[in-house]
Amino acid sequence: MLRTDPSVRAACVLVREDLPGDRTLTAYVVPLPGRTPDPELLAAHIGRQLPAYMVPSVIQPLDALPLTANGKLDLAALPAPTAHSRAAGRPPRSAREEILAGLFSDVLGVDRVGIDDNFFALGGHSLLATRLVGRxxxxxxxxxEIRTLFENPTVATLATALEGADQARPALVPQERPATLPLSYAQQRLWFLHRLEGPSSTYNIPFAVRLDGPLDTEALRQALHDVVARHPALRTVFPESAGGPRQHITAPADVRLPFAPEAVDEDKLPDRIRAAAAEPIDIEQRLPLRVTLLRLADDAHVLVLVIHHIAADGSSLAPLARDLGAAYRARVRAEAPTWDELPVDYADHTLWQRRLLGDEHDPDSLVSRQLAHWKGALAGLPEMIELPWDRSRPAVPRHAGATLDFAVDRATARRIAELARTRGCSVFMVLQAALSVVLSRHGxxxxIPLGTAVAGRTDEAASDLVGFFVNTLVLRTDLTGDPTFLELLDRVKEFSLSAYAHxxxxxxxxxxxxNPARSQNHHPLFQTMLILQNHTPAAPVDLPGITVTGVPVDPGVSKFDLSFTFTETYDGSGAPSGMRAAVDYATELFDAATVHALTERLVLLLAAVTTDPDRPLHTYDVLTAPSARASPSGGPGPSMSRPRRRSQRSSGSGPGAPRTPRRSATPPPPSPMASSTPSPTPSPAASPRRASVPRTGWPSPCPAPASSSWHSWLSSRPARRTSRSTRTTRPGACPTCSTTPDRACSSPPPRSTGASPAPRCRTCTPMTSAAVPPRPCAPTP
Incomplete structure (x- = not known):
């Protein structure tokens, strides 16, 4: 491509790593006699023909390319690029570029962005991309849309791509309030499940911090009231009216927030915190927020906030922590807090979202266009995928869970980031592709359908609100045809970018x-969740004179069968230093040893595919030596002598149609392994623990929780493409409205009066502390 420019006689392109971890696509060009190639013009020339990630970051003119004695290119003799040869750093040339450069800088948190600087090379990821698109x-x-940014990740290319673009969607502004305020779409499902179960702790989000120092309890009480007054979502109840559930926003003056210090002994503190976190919240009768202040001594307290999921999500941490700190600092001075008025509230977002989506009967409406996309994208989706379960699924799941921690080493994390950059995708997409391969090898x-969460705050006006904005996406990975890992990444990128656009x-x-088969014993559309935590850590709650420390809360719940969470870590220079990871798993289905083996194989595969990504998938050795010896079937799991059941699959054909492996009463042999490639170092030791709050403190912005169980038996035989799918009979009609599973049940279930609390929603990880970096997510693809 470079040689097609009239000023270039010869050229070569390679990846250089002159600084550890800093790999740069570099081009060397030799000019034609009498010509002087301009690196900036050459970069623009390539950018018109190739994707942005294939445009060299550095273009270095040379008098001649160095050659070996045999006349071949001498790569070792190519000089390190000089600083002036970098295309980055050019200032904006138009008002549009100037505005975009400012937005890049603000979203990325850097001082200055040149028009050729790559958004993702500067630290951008899918969550920040969503924020930038809104800005x-x-x-x-x-x-x-996000796809446009992925394909045009520099100010210069994005400005060109936006020329002639359609006018933006209507902005989120204050809405005219109807007489009856409906629930948001996300809230509707939680309300329905609340009505089905009755008041329970299933969807409680607990947040506990220890406060050491001279706490002004009256100032704290007033500050909490200030925060509740500022964010109407925290003072909304959800009663049922003749037309269904509605939002009733309590006036600030009518808010009664019980708050009284309760003395507790240090040794009884964990039990008291668990009791506070497990106490149900009746969202139809009471505020979705409960406060408990435990006094250990005159200068030692523990504050426990419990918020119902219907009123908050992971991205709510930053405004909540910031506003609580600001209000407390004002109240200790006997002043009311002074803060900028929020432009909108959650109710405005509810009404705006409904108007934005439009009428499903209008083929030109946003909701109709997006539903048409999803109907095609998920056609023939497997109702369930098979995994190495250790036990058959109970008829009524309890959602009991545990968490196992593991890690991705520094070298592998850096290669993941580099592979994502050079392939024009995201770190999340690399993780999604690798996890899909591991699950495929286990039957x-x-x-492979995976679930992930998006923050749902697509308009800038919602960024400082407390509320339940999060939405769930189903990401489908097609492994047919034994592609190379690079080809698989391209498939993952294509599907994911379309998903984000819809x-x-x-x-x-x-x-x-x-309309999948309706069953209470498995989560619809997917059963495995994948999250990449890449929120900027929220500032700790700043209370003057008080040391704030996070206190863990142990819910012991897993909403999904498996839920993988990764958190990138960085060294002082900003380079990846590894990844912390955890998998929440349903203890009704899995033993710790089974999940431990899965995590080891995932880390092993990540190391292999980032070392040599251009190999067919079947050549990667997923099994570690110990696990291969322990399990000839490819993984721990149920005994092959146990009764086997057919998997539930939807009908369909074509590349996306589900394929289920046949089972045999005899354990199959191990899958073929590549012997020519040495196995990378196994993962660091993983440690099982009870499902507990991640060290980061706040829940993931996650989908509205649903019943998450499925009832098939696994053969851990590696998946092959010559299988037969079988579909079981759907469950019976709805006991409340007699609606068959082929129709949506439109009647709310009768209000339950059961007093026993259900397990807490593990869809959102509970919060422990605003004083430590949070682990909320918006998955970031």
Whole structure:
């Protein structure tokens, strides 16, 4: 491509790593006699023909390319690029570029961005990309999507791509309030499940911090009231009216927030915190927030906040912690807090979202267009995928869970980041592809649906609100045809970018549209969750004179069968220093040893695919030596002599159709392994623990929780493509409205009066501390 420019006689391109971990796509060009190649013009020339990630970051002119004695290119003799040859750093040339450069800088948190600087090379990821897209809509009144940013990740290329773009969607502004305020789509499902179960702790989000120092309890009480007054979502109850559930926002003056210090002994503190976290919240009768202040001594307290999931999500941590600190600092001075008025509230977002999506009967509406996309994208999706279960599924799941910690080493984490950058995708996409391969090797087939969460705050006006904005996406990975890992990444990227472009459809509506077999014992559309935590850590709650320390809360719950969470860590220079990871698993299905083996194999595969990504998938050795010796079937799991059951699969054909491996009463032999490639170092030792709050403190912004169990038996035989799918009979009609599973049940269930609390929702990880870096997510693809 470079040699097609009239100023270039010869050229070569390679990846250099002149600084550890800093790999740069570098081009060397030799000019034609009498010509002087301009690196900036050459970069623009390539950018018109190739994707942005294939445009060299550095273009270095040379008098001649160095050659060996045999006349071949001498790579070792190529000089390190000089500073002036970098295309990055050019200032904006137009008002549009100037605005975009400012938005890049603000979102990325850097001082200055040149028009050729790559958004993702500067630390951008899918969550920040979502935020930038919202800022671009607001600033330029131009419609865009995440795909556009992935394909045009520099200010210069994005400005060109936005020329002639459609006008932006309507901005989130205060809405005219109807007489009856409906629930948001995300809230509707939680309300329905609350009505089905009765008041329970299933969807409680506990947040506990220890406060050491001279605490002004009256100032804290007033500060909490200030925060509740500022964020209407925290003072909303959800009664049922003639037309269904509605939002009733309590006036600030009518808020009664019980708050009285309760003395407790240090040795009884964990039990008291668990009791506070497990106490049900009746969202139809009471505020979705409960406060408990435990006094250990005059200068030692523990504050326990419990918020119902219907009123908050992971991204709510930053505004909540910031506003609580600001209000307390004002109240200790006997002043009311002074803060900028929020432009909108959660009720405005509810009404705006409904108007934005439009009428499903209008084929030109946003919701109709996006539903049409999802109907095609998820056609023939497997109802369940098979995994190495240790036990058959109970008829009524208890959602009991545990968490196992593991880690990705520094070298592998850096290669993951580099592979994502050079392939023009994201770190999340690399993780998604690798996890899909591991699940496939354990019997899941070649059509792997995974769930992930998106923050749902697509408009900048929602960024400082407390509320339940999060939405769920179903990401489908096609492993058919034994592609190379690079080819698999391209498939993952294509599906994921389309998913992000159609993320406005509520997950609940998507389930109704696709109408999978309705069963309380498995989560619809997917059963494995994948999250990459990449929020900027929220500042700790700043209380003057008080040392704030996180206190763990142990819910012991897993909403999904498996839920993998990764958190990137960085060294002082900003380079990846590894990944902390955890997997929440249903203890009704899995033993710790089974999950431990899965995590080891995932880390092993990540090391292999990032070392040599251009190999067919079947050549990667997923099994570690110890696990291969322990299990000839490819993984721990149920005894092959136990009764086997057929998997539930939807019908369909074509590349995306589900394929289920046949089972045999005889354990199959191990899958073929590549012997020519040495196995990378196994993962660090993983440590099982009870499902507990991650060290980061706040829940993931996650999907509206649903019953998450499925009832098939696994053969751990590696998936092959010559299988037969079988579909079982759907469950019976709804006991409340007699609706068959082929129709959506429109009647709310009768209110339950059961007093026994259900397990806490593990869909959102509970919070422990705003004083430590949070682990909320918006999955970041």
């Amino acid at each position: 671009v809509r607001a600033a330029l009144d131009t419609e865009t 899941a087939g070649e059509d 993320q406005d459809v509520p997950f609940e509506r998507l389930v109704e549209l696709l």
